Amino acid sequence: MDKKKQQDGKEQSKMIGVVPDGWEVIGLLNVCDLINGRAFKPNEWSEDGLPIVRIENLNNNDACFNYCNFKVPCKYLLQQNDLLISWSGTPGTSFGIFNWNRGKAILNQHIFKVILKEGVEKKYFYYAYKRLLVEMIRQSHGGVGLQHITKEDLKRFEFLLPSLSDRYRLHFFHSR
Structure with missing residues (x-):
């Protein structure tokens, strides 16, 4: 990470x-x-089963779902309150971080499910990521319109991790 000391030592x-x-x-x-997420082919869609969460379902509660009626690996299953990051599409509409709040579903391609490591508070991560998003979009790849951020790109982004005592305070604040 690109860090330096200021004159005041910070x-x-x-x-x-x-x-x-x-x-x-x-x-x-x-x-x-x-x-x-999993890449689904149109011939794999169904009229029943679990909803397949696409980027448009994250941005628009009225967007129609495609469905899947066959078993997929557990890593693609979504549960209530999973954190999701959309990483492909049009800046300003498609990119973002979302708290999935519509029950059990299946994760489609172009969306990451976020698994937080121990000690990382969910709401803090959500807001810290939103703050980073502007810079991520600025550095995203692609032409006019459709752009994307790769997992490799995400390795370059810095995250500000609070001290342990501040994490406890943040957890208390966010749990109220």
Whole structure:
């Protein structure tokens, strides 16, 4: 990570800015694992079964679902309150972080399921990622319109991890 000391001795990150005392700047993928969704072919869609979550379902509660009526590996199954990151599409509409709130479903391609590592508070991650999103979109690949951020790209992004005592305070604040 690209860090330096300021004149007052505080650490500063090129991407994040001033780092509070006791906090750590680490790679984004050091705080979570990302599982990419399954690529479904149109002939695999069904009129019943579990809904297949596509980017348009994240951005629009009225968007129609495709369904899957066969067994898929567990890693693609979504549960209520799973964190999802859409990483492909049109900046401003397709990219984002979402808290899945529509029950059991199946993860489609172009969306990552976020598995947070121990000690990383979910709401803090959600808001910290939203803050990073502007820079991610600026650096995304692609032409006019459709763009994407790869898992390899995400390795370059810094995450500001609070000190242990601040994590406890954040957890208390977010659980209220």
